[in-house]
Amino acid sequence: MIVDCPQCSKKVVWDTKNPYRPFCSERCKQIDLGAWAEESYVITSTAPEPDDIQDEDTH
Template identity: 50%
Template sequence: MVICPRCGQPSLYAPSNPARPFCSMRCKDVDFGAWANEEYRVPDESAPLADDDAEAN
């Protein structure tokens, strides 16, 4: 058993659960919708471009 990353309920992590690691297809679909709507973001840790560099590109 694992915890569903969407709702926090226990979820069976086995081939018999097509929604794994989610507890249901609903949680899987809601999570996919959040990705599609760009609700999850990866932080950008790169250095900001200087004004001179931005004009050169």
């Protein structure tokens, strides 16, 4: 299977011989890790409403 490197979009063979998969290289892997460490990536969510929390406690 061929995938795009999430960092640079280079075509990469998805294979156990590639220790950096899904990345194409150690460099791209480290750039991505650094972005997570700097909190450049965010997973958004909505906070539950207070009424929803109370309902869950009573069930």
